[in-house]
Amino acid sequence: MKKQQLRSSCKKCSNGPFVGCAAALVVVLLFSMASTATSCTEGEKGSVLQFLDGLSSDGGLAASWRRNSTDCCVWEGIACGADGSVTDVSLASKGLEGRVSPSLGNLAGLLRVNLSDNSLSGGLPLELVSSDSIVVLDVSFNRLGGDMQELPSSTPARPLQVLNISSNLFTGGFPSTWKVMNNLVALNASNNSFTGQIPSHFCSSSSLLAVVELCYNQFTGSIPPGLGNCSMLRVLKAGHNNLRGTLPNELFDASLLEYLSLPDNDLNGELDGVQIIKLRNLANLNLGGNNFSGKIPDSIGQLRKLEELHLDHNNMSGELPSALSNCTNLITVDLKSNHFNGELTKVNFSSLLNLKNLDLLYNNFTGTIPESIYSCRKLVALRISGNNLHGQLSPRIASLRSLTFLSLGFNNFTNITNTLWILKNCRNLTSLLIGGTNFKGESMPEDEIVDGFQNLQVLSIAGSSLSGNIPFWLSKLTKLEMLLLQDNQLSGPIPGWIRNLNLLFHLDISNNDITGEIPTALMEMPMLNSDKVAPRLDPRAFELPVYATPSRQYRITSAFPKVLNLGNNNFTGMIPEEIGQLNSLVILNFSSNSLSGEIPQQLCNLINLRVLDLSSNRLTGMIPSALKNLHFLSAFNVSHNDLEGQIPDGVQLSTFPDSSFEGNPKLCRHILHRSCDSTEGPSEGPVPSGGQFSTFQISGFEGNNKLCGAMLIHKCGSTEAPPATIMSTKQTYYKTAFAIAFSAFFGVGVLYDQIVLSRYFG
Ligand SMILES: *[C@@H]1O[C@H](CO)[C@@H](O)[C@H](O)[C@H]1NC(C)=O
Ligand SMILES: *[C@@H]1O[C@H](CO)[C@@H](O)[C@H](O)[C@H]1NC(C)=O
Ligand SMILES: *[C@@H]1O[C@H](CO)[C@@H](O)[C@H](O)[C@H]1NC(C)=O
Ligand SMILES: *[C@@H]1O[C@H](CO)[C@@H](O)[C@H](O)[C@H]1NC(C)=O
Ligand SMILES: *[C@@H]1O[C@H](CO)[C@@H](O)[C@H](O)[C@H]1NC(C)=O
Ligand SMILES: *[C@@H]1O[C@H](CO)[C@@H](O)[C@H](O)[C@H]1NC(C)=O
Numbered sequence: 001m002k003k004q005q006l007r008s009s010c011k012k013c014s015n016g017p018f019v020g021c022a023a024a025l026v027v028v029l030l031f032s033m034a035s036t037a038t039s040c041t042e043g044e045k046g047s048v049l050q051f052l053d054g055l056s057s058d059g060g061l062a063a064s065w066r067r068n069s070t071d072c073c074v075w076e077g078i079a080c081g082a083d084g085s086v087t088d089v090s091l092a093s094k095g096l097e098g099r100v101s102p103s104l105g106n107l108a109g110l111l112r113v114n115l116s117d118n119s120l121s122g123g124l125p126l127e128l129v130s131s132d133s134i135v136v137l138d139v140s141f142n143r144l145g146g147d148m149q150e151l152p153s154s155t156p157a158r159p160l161q162v163l164n165i166s167s168n169l170f171t172g173g174f175p176s177t178w179k180v181m182n183n184l185v186a187l188n189a190s191n192n193s194f195t196g197q198i199p200s201h202f203c204s205s206s207s208l209l210a211v212v213e214l215c216y217n218q219f220t221g222s223i224p225p226g227l228g229n230c231s232m233l234r235v236l237k238a239g240h241n242n243l244r245g246t247l248p249n250e251l252f253d254a255s256l257l258e259y260l261s262l263p264d265n266d267l268n269g270e271l272d273g274v275q276i277i278k279l280r281n282l283a284n285l286n287l288g289g290n291n292f293s294g295k296i297p298d299s300i301g302q303l304r305k306l307e308e309l310h311l312d313h314n315n316m317s318g319e320l321p322s323a324l325s326n327c328t329n330l331i332t333v334d335l336k337s338n339h340f341n342g343e344l345t346k347v348n349f350s351s352l353l354n355l356k357n358l359d360l361l362y363n364n365f366t367g368t369i370p371e372s373i374y375s376c377r378k379l380v381a382l383r384i385s386g387n388n389l390h391g392q393l394s395p396r397i398a399s400l401r402s403l404t405f406l407s408l409g410f411n412n413f414t415n416i417t418n419t420l421w422i423l424k425n426c427r428n429l430t431s432l433l434i435g436g437t438n439f440k441g442e443s444m445p446e447d448e449i450v451d452g453f454q455n456l457q458v459l460s461i462a463g464s465s466l467s468g469n470i471p472f473w474l475s476k477l478t479k480l481e482m483l484l485l486q487d488n489q490l491s492g493p494i495p496g497w498i499r500n501l502n503l504l505f506h507l508d509i510s511n512n513d514i515t516g517e518i519p520t521a522l523m524e525m526p527m528l529n530s531d532k533v534a535p536r537l538d539p540r541a542f543e544l545p546v547y548a549t550p551s552r553q554y555r556i557t558s559a560f561p562k563v564l565n566l567g568n569n570n571f572t573g574m575i576p577e578e579i580g581q582l583n584s585l586v587i588l589n590f591s592s593n594s595l596s597g598e599i600p601q602q603l604c605n606l607i608n609l610r611v612l613d614l615s616s617n618r619l620t621g622m623i624p625s626a627l628k629n630l631h632f633l634s635a636f637n638v639s640h641n642d643l644e645g646q647i648p649d650g651v652q653l654s655t656f657p658d659s660s661f662e663g664n665p666k667l668c669r670h671i672l673h674r675s676c677d678s679t680e681g682p683s684e685g686p687v688p689s690g691g692q693f694s695t696f697q698i699s700g701f702e703g704n705n706k707l708c709g710a711m712l713i714h715k716c717g718s719t720e721a722p723p724a725t726i727m728s729t730k731q732t733y734y735k736t737a738f739a740i741a742f743s744a745f746f747g748v749g750v751l752y753d754q755i756v757l758s759r760y761f762g
């Protein structure tokens with residue numbers, strides 16, 4: 001730690017009033033008629049006004065004060081005690097900008113300062129932190145920054161009880177001299193850029209500290225054993241830092257702990273069954289996103305108050321202890337992404353009558369779904385996908401009347417007919433994800449008797465190699481927003497009733513054997529059609545976040561892009577001109593079908609389009625030059641068709657690599673706009689950020705600069721033969737490189753999404 005300089009200016013003018021009695025008397029005399037309470041002194045008023053001077057923007061505060069009486073005690077946000085001294089400065093959410101004046105430290109009777117949720121910048125004056133009087137100091141949600149200063153070594157015990165400096169830009173370590181704050185009860189320093197060890201020196205001097213929140217900083221090192229001295233500690237949150245090492249045994253001496261939350265650090269070791277049960281009041285244990293290993297200790301059953309158990313994203317293994325069923329207050333159990341194994345039936349879930357969320361995604365559980373789970377009548381979300389469970393679903397699941405989220409995918413369940421028959425009775429189900437390695441080789445039940453599911457918003461039965469048609473019963477799911485049927489062997493046409501699914505905005509039926517023409521009914525889907533008044537989607541969050549990649553999660557359906565993916569089927573005929581109506585669409589994929597005719601001009605109406613893939617069809621004619629108006633396009637592919645003419649100039653299309661166009665022998669390209677040593681990447685232009693595209697990597701195109709000499713598409717006017725006929729080894733290499741670069745581009749964004757979505761669509 002760097003040696004701090006003591007500030008000479010921080011001597012406090014603690015007591016003596018600035019102003020003479022006379023002036024005060026005048027004020028009192030003047031306003032004793034107007035105000036029954038005692039007025040503030042001129043000195044105190046001066047200090048309050050000095051605070052105003054520090055602001056660059058006061059959100060109308062000065063005007064409000066000026067309009068009001070000259071007694072600062074009645075001013076907006078100011079309160080005084082019986083003796084007329086200012087006790088409260090409550091100016092949260094007032095739109096204040098500028099600096100926090102140290103003058104507030106002159107208010108000798110000041111008890112509470114709340115400047116939360118403004119845009120204050122600069123440092124936090126030590127005069128406030130080390131005030132003789134202030135008990136509550138809340139400057140959270142501002143833009144205050146800089147390092148915290150040390151206190152003079154002679155500073156006596158301070159009265160501060162609540163210090164909230166969270167959600168600012170503070171840096172550096174916590175000064176050790178702050179241990180003189182031995183009245184501190186709550187410290188919230190979350191969401192800053194603090195570094196160094198997490199502070200524990202408060203614990204040696206203060207026996208009162210009950211709440212310590214340090215999440216979202218850059219604290220390093222191990223968890224200091226000294227925290228165990230905080231005998232009143234009830235809440236310890238230090239998630240999202242860079243903490244390492246094991247949980248020190250001393251930590252478990254803080255036996256009043258109710259909330260122990262350390263997610264997303266680099267902690268390791270095993271949960272010590274002897275230590276953990278010392279925390280008999282523990283209600284919330286969150287160690288997710290670390291590197292803990294070993295088993296859940298049997299003794300966990302003694303934590304009778306436990307309500308939330310988050311051990312997700314660790315390296316834990318072993319069977320679940322049957323004693324878990326003694327934790328009868330459990331509401332949430334999140335064990336996803338570990339290596340837990342064994343039979344779930346080891347646990348008697350019947351006693352967990354408060355259980356609402358059970359998330360076991362990506363473990364190695366075997367056997368069947370335990371019948372006892374169906375006794376958890378409050379269960380809202382159940383995710384057991386990505387395990388090795390088998391068997392058929394029990395009709396008893398229909399007794400889970402609150403169940404809204406069910407994810408069973410990527411197990412070895414059988415009998416989809418039975419599954420759907422049973423689940424249709426779960427009336428409150430909104431998200432159902434059941435495909436992926438389940439029901440292998442079975443056929444899609446088509447009987448009309450599958451009715452129900454009236455609240456379903458998301459249905460994924462992808463990746464199960466199901467045969468049969470797109471079943472009619474889907475037409476009754478009027479609340480459906482997302483339908484994922486990709487990677488099956490469904491055949492027959494797209495039924496016309498699809499247009500009646502008023503809320504459907506994400507349709508993926510790629511990698512099936514669907515035949516017929518692309519129906520114009522698809523072009524009438526209201527959600528993809530911004531000219532129609534789009535119905536409102538249900539804004540409710542998923543009960544469990546849905547993973548598109550291991551690190552990318554979706555919390556609401558509307559965060560997913562608007563998608564029409566018909567890729568890799570057997571569609572024939574022309575692309576209907578009505579396609580121009582789908583002007584809300586973000587991703588359009590018709591690739592790998594047998595579509596013929598020209599690319600319709602109307603595509604240029606799809607101004608929100610980011611991905612357009614028409615590759616591997618039998619399209620003819622020219623590429624419509626109007627396509628260059630698709631300004632958001634970040635992926636474009638018309639390769640392997642029979643297009644002709646020249647690739648339209650213009651910023652948008654010309655930035656795509658040759659691989660977007662290759663395999664069209666009659667297509668030619670103007671001289672490339674970039675040269676080999678250009679640093680400009682070809683994927684310049686608006687790369688969308690956030691959501692679907694947040695993991696797109698420009699690197700998918702990087703290195704293409706090196707390939708610019710390899711003309712896979714011949715230049716317009718050149719007599720060079722199409723590359724398909726003469727391709728040197730080198731060109732083959734480049735072609736492969738292109739393909740890799742290209743698929744890497746999609747790989748991280750879209751294609752990956754398709755595959756991984758079904759893989760991770762937990
Ligand atoms: C003056 O202050 C009092 C007390 O805060 C408040 O009720 C009143 O609305 C204020 N008047 C003006 C004109 O701001
Ligand atoms: C400060 O004010 C905000 C907004 O009114 C409030 O939420 C917060 O609890 C207050 N802080 C303290 C310590 O009371
Ligand atoms: C700041 O933290 C204190 C203590 O935890 C709390 O009472 C107060 O409500 C917090 N302020 C805000 C704005 O949340
Ligand atoms: C602590 O600060 C964080 C971030 O500002 C906030 O989310 C949290 O609610 C605060 N805790 C308390 C108890 O106020
Ligand atoms: C962190 O602070 C920033 C800026 O005040 C705020 O926008 C953000 O919501 C905070 N994050 C959390 C998790 O509280
Ligand atoms: C995960 O835990 C196993 C023991 O269960 C251990 O052998 C392995 O090294 C751990 N892996 C990591 C990355 O810590």
Ligand SMILES: *[C@@H]1O[C@H](CO)[C@@H](O)[C@H](O)[C@H]1NC(C)=O
Pocket residue numbers: 338339340362363364
């Ligand atoms: C599941 O168990 C198998 C065999 O015991 C092992 O190979 C595999 O790595 C395990 N998977 C996980 C996610 O732990």
Ligand SMILES: *[C@@H]1O[C@H](CO)[C@@H](O)[C@H](O)[C@H]1NC(C)=O
Pocket residue numbers: 348349350351372
């Ligand atoms: C499971 O617990 C329930 C109630 O807690 C009890 O009635 C039942 O007998 C238990 N089942 C087994 C197999 O122990």
Ligand SMILES: *[C@@H]1O[C@H](CO)[C@@H](O)[C@H](O)[C@H]1NC(C)=O
Pocket residue numbers: 401402427428
């Ligand atoms: C099921 O949903 C309906 C309406 O959406 C609601 O009134 C009812 O309380 C829900 N049932 C349960 C058990 O949550």
Ligand SMILES: *[C@@H]1O[C@H](CO)[C@@H](O)[C@H](O)[C@H]1NC(C)=O
Pocket residue numbers: 390412414
């Ligand atoms: C799935 O279950 C079937 C029988 O129900 C079995 O033959 C098959 O080996 C299982 N597959 C896996 C991957 O466990």
Ligand SMILES: *[C@@H]1O[C@H](CO)[C@@H](O)[C@H](O)[C@H]1NC(C)=O
Pocket residue numbers: 415417418419421
């Ligand atoms: C599948 O479930 C249906 C309906 O419950 C049942 O009639 C049928 O026998 C089951 N098929 C198999 C192979 O278990």
Ligand SMILES: *[C@@H]1O[C@H](CO)[C@@H](O)[C@H](O)[C@H]1NC(C)=O
Pocket residue numbers: 510511567568589590591592611612613635746750751
């Ligand atoms: C379009 O769908 C096909 C077939 O599923 C797939 O191979 C291709 O990568 C998809 N294109 C994009 C841009 O995702």
